[in-house]
Amino acid sequence: MRGKDVRLDQVSIRFGDSTAVQPTDLAIHAGEFFSILGPSGCGKTTLLRTISGFIEPTEGRVLIGGEDMAGKGPNERPTALIFQNLALFPLMSVAENVAFGLEARGMRKAERLKRAEELLELVALNGYGDKRPADLSGGQRQRVAIARALAVEPAVLLLDEPLSALDLKLRQHMRSELRAIQKRVGITFIYITHDQGEALAMSDRVAVMSRGRLEQVADADTLYAEPATPFVATFVGEQNVLRGTVTSLADSLAALDTPIGRIEGRVKGPIRLGEEALLMVRPERIVLGPGGVNTVAARLAARNLEGPSVHLHCAAAGQTLTVTVPNGPAVRELPEELTLSFGVDDALVYPMGALAHG
């Protein structure tokens, strides 16, 4: 199996008056594990269904392996889709499920069942061929769905939140499993999810989507450390968000007049002197005690133990700042009055815009 690249060329999708996907350009490399991350209703599933051929784009072109897919149905594209609810055929055995795509291609029974057994081995389900999907556990059904999709030797595998129905432990296990399978078969995976943990853990690159628009396409580290928009900054990971007025602006640095005082940070978007802007600091980038350029006096309001780390909720000038520190003996005996500080690099300044949570 060889992966193919997927390109969206000014693709937009409208249903009647409502626009599901704004004009979008996207290049997904061959053999890449690519995730599209976004809240429900952001258009990510629509985008996936467009790539798989269930929806024709209103405008623009979908190219897979350089070939224009216009007018090609889902059965004519080199893609296979794994549905959110898996959509296994409940009345067929596991082996028949896996072999269904081969059956549709007219492969002889003995041959296709042999192939199905090989694929079940690939997903560590050898010997389960005679069972019905209903007899399997959630994780096993998941793997059957993967084997069934891989049977047709797709160049691109599309996954529509397939892990969302599983419990937490199994979900975490299936993440690494999926990643391993992708490495083994080497084809392009396009993975849709609203769970940032899944997207960040598995993907080579992630696209964050909101309201039918791609906000940022980057690898997981970049996405977390250098979010391009306020939405990405607040959707991926935690943020302390402050509003302030820009008081000085030089190169990529700006100073903001915020309720907690003058804060310096790096500029991440077009802002102007004297206008309002958003300041974001990750909870784990704030340290206790002085040290950074930005120093804030705060009062400890609450402490939430998360296990390896502790969230400290601090009040400063009517604002709440969350600070995440590693758990340890020192955290248990914190004074009520704290000095918080963070560096210029840790504070990001964005123009006003939509946030992920209100």
Place this chain on the structure above:
Amino acid sequence: MGSLSRAYGRPLASLIAGIAVAWILVLILVPLGAMVEQSLWWREAKGDISLTIDRLYNDISLIELDRSSETDPAKQAAFDQSLTEKQAEIATLEAQEKDPPKTYGLANFTRMSGLHFYIFVRTIFYALLVTALALVVCYPVAYVVALASGPRKAIILMVALIVPYAINELLRVYAWLMILDYRGVINGVLQWMGFINLDAREWIPFLENPSAVFLAMIYTYVLFMVFPMVNTLETLDRNQIEAARDLGASTFRIHRRVIIPHAKPGIAVGCIMTFMLSAGSYSVPAIMTRGQGGDWFSQLVYRQFYESNNWNMGSAYAVSLLVVCTAFILLMMRLFGVGLRDIAK
């Protein structure tokens, strides 16, 4: 019963149990039992019994005449004795004539004439044919209704299906009669187009053909086929259809491998209902054939009851039909691999 009374208390539990028993009794056991019992006996109505009685009365008159001219007391006594014997014989025979004795046995079933048996077999065959045709006609309809996108479209389709059923069945059958009659709508249109001349009796005799009955029957029973299928098809996860298409299956294969297996219980129920209704339908063949297209078995049952006045024979005919229909249900269930549980759903 124990768990019932725990859940609802003793009075309510006995009420529920009582209603269940009454239901089974009134709706199933009593009518069915009466029919089966009726079919298992007959009265030996010997035609010569009245003749024998008449002859005995003649004999008595003769003996009385002889006795009145006889003077020997010994011979008179002999005449008297034979008179009382004859009168006793008349009394028993007359009692038999009035209320012939019941004989139990299977004769009502075995006595069916060859012609009636042929009609019986043909009716079953026709009913099967109607069922098969209705299935072919209704499957696409049910599919479209069940998978219609949008609730509004589904409602419109459903109403369009139900509206004809607001009209009395007899009216609908007569409507088809008007359409297919010698001087009916179709022949009228053909005449207007110049293909035939009705005054020269050049009409196409649709009604002399059993297919006229098929047509009216399918029209009459369509809903009983469509509804169960719609019910099961509606529960089909559409993702399965999309998954099958995504895996490269043709439309035909998707139906054969995914949709029809899922709809099986609905198809079985639809077939059972349509078969039972058409095998037992009286009005449709009676109206549509007008005696020209051959009788259906249900008409024979009717005649046994109301024209031959032989309720025992009529019951036997009805029970035979019931047995075959039950066998059909069991066969369908076996064939489609569905249990009572699936059908109840």
